[in-house]
Amino acid sequence: MKKLSRHHLKNIKGANASLCNGCPAHIKYGPGVEYTGTCDNYFALPDYCKDQNCVRVSRSCFGDS
Numbered sequence: 001m002k003k004l005s006r007h008h009l010k011n012i013k014g015a016n017a018s019l020c021n022g023c024p025a026h027i028k029y030g031p032g033v034e035y036t037g038t039c040d041n042y043f044a045l046p047d048y049c050k051d052q053n054c055v056r057v058s059r060s061c062f063g064d065s
Helices: 006-010 015-019 039-043 047-051
Strands: none
Touching: none
């Protein structure tokens, strides 16, 4: 067997889709009108959607300001 590099593994067709299956990847989360979801909506997502970077979220959701 041949070892594959991380670069080759991430480019395998279907690899990313299987990690994010069921996550709302088309929604951007954050405060303001440019986002389609709120920070509260983001924190309500399952952990696998957040941990695998399947969704886009503003840094403002994590800041104190």
